[in-house]
Amino acid sequence: MSCFLHNIMNIFATLPSYQTKLKQNGYMEKKENIRLYGAGGHSQIIYSVLKRNGVMISEIYDDDPSNCHWGYKDVLVKTRSTAGNLLNSKDPFIIAIGDNFYRKRIARFLKSKYAKVIHESAIIDESVSIGNGTVIYAGSIVQPNTTIGEHVIINTSASIDHDNTIEDFAHLSPNATLCGSVYIGEGTHVGAGAVIIPETKIGKWCIIGAGSIITKDVPDFSTVVGNPGRIIKTNNLEVYNRKCG
Numbered sequence: 354m355s356c357f358l359h360n361i362m363n364i365f366a367t368l369p370s371y372q373t374k375l376k377q378n379g380y381m382e383k384k385e386n387i388r389l390y391g392a393g394g395h396s397q398i399i400y401s402v403l404k405r406n407g408v409m410i411s412e413i414y415d416d417d418p419s420n421c422h423w424g425y426k427d428v429l430v431k432t433r434s435t436a437g438n439l440l441n442s443k444d445p446f447i448i449a450i451g452d453n454f455y456r457k458r459i460a461r462f463l464k465s466k467y468a469k470v471i472h473e474s475a476i477i478d479e480s481v482s483i484g485n486g487t488v489i490y491a492g493s494i495v496q497p498n499t500t501i502g503e504h505v506i507i508n509t510s511a512s513i514d515h516d517n518t519i520e521d522f523a524h525l526s527p528n529a530t531l532c533g534s535v536y537i538g539e540g541t542h543v544g545a546g547a548v549i550i551p552e553t554k555i556g557k558w559c560i561i562g563a564g565s566i567i568t569k570d571v572p573d574f575s576t577v578v579g580n581p582g583r584i585i586k587t588n589n590l591e592v593y594n595r596k597c598g
């Protein structure tokens with residue numbers, strides 16, 4: 354059977370059990386409070402998803418509260434200087450920061466429980482494994498036997514086909530497409546509308562430009578743009594250590 358037909362059948366076959374699975378795993382209808390670290394643009398989207406699921410935000414932290422992009426009037430935005438209290442609360446965190454390096458940096462000191470946030474319109478096969486701290490936004494589709502690591506962002510309408518692996522702290526931007534058996538390394542950012550063809554390996558801490566088509570494996574720390582994708586920059590370990598350290 355063609356891969357395409359298999360996927361179509363799979364979507365229809367698994368919808369009811371998918372809903373059950375989400376409930377069992379506490380992705381939906383879970384009323385416990387969540388804390389956010391990050392009060393910028395990205396946290397607004399997470400708040401929107403949580404609101405739909407009836408989940409309250411108990412606290413918001415940001416290193417620079419004056420930079421807050423939005424007003425959630427009932428919650429005071431606190432700074433990291435109150436970190437002494439962070440670990441005492443039972444409410445899990447989401448690191449609501451779009452920058453992959455910075456998300457990793459925060460995760461290093463914030464040894465907390467982490468929630469998973471999944472928009473109700475996302476379609477996720479029940480075989481998919483999803484790490485803690487990961488967020489999946491509206492309209493995304495994740496097909497069978499895909500593994501998604503911790504603190505990953507699957508942005509609006511991203512399409513992830515079968516047997517993909519997405520490592521921790523990666524970010525798939527809106528409308529990014531991973532065909533089957535693609536590997537995305539730790540911290541890699543796949544730009545909006547980029548397409549990665551089947552069985553391609555993208556290294557760690559790469560940037561794939563918006564709209565790019567990636568037809569070959571990409572080494573660690575590369576920035577790749579265009580169709581077919583070409584490497585325009587290579588970051589080094591020093592940059593990684595400065596941003597994540």
Ligand SMILES: CC(C)(COP(=O)(O)OP(=O)(O)OC[C@H]1O[C@@H](n2cnc3c(N)ncnc32)[C@H](O)[C@@H]1OP(=O)(O)O)[C@@H](O)C(=O)NCCC(=O)NCCS
Pocket residue numbers: 508526527543544545560561562563564565576577578579585
């Ligand atoms: C890839 C990217 C990071 C490059 O940014 P940069 O390092 O600042 O590079 P520059 O803007 O200096 O561009 C360098 C060259 O690459 C080209 N280029 C940049 N982005 C490109 C893209 N997405 N596709 C094709 N070419 C691109 C530029 O035109 C320029 O070409 P030139 O040297 O011939 O003039 C950025 O352009 C990009 O696409 N970011 C992804 C944005 C995104 O999807 N965000 C989603 C948020 S949710």
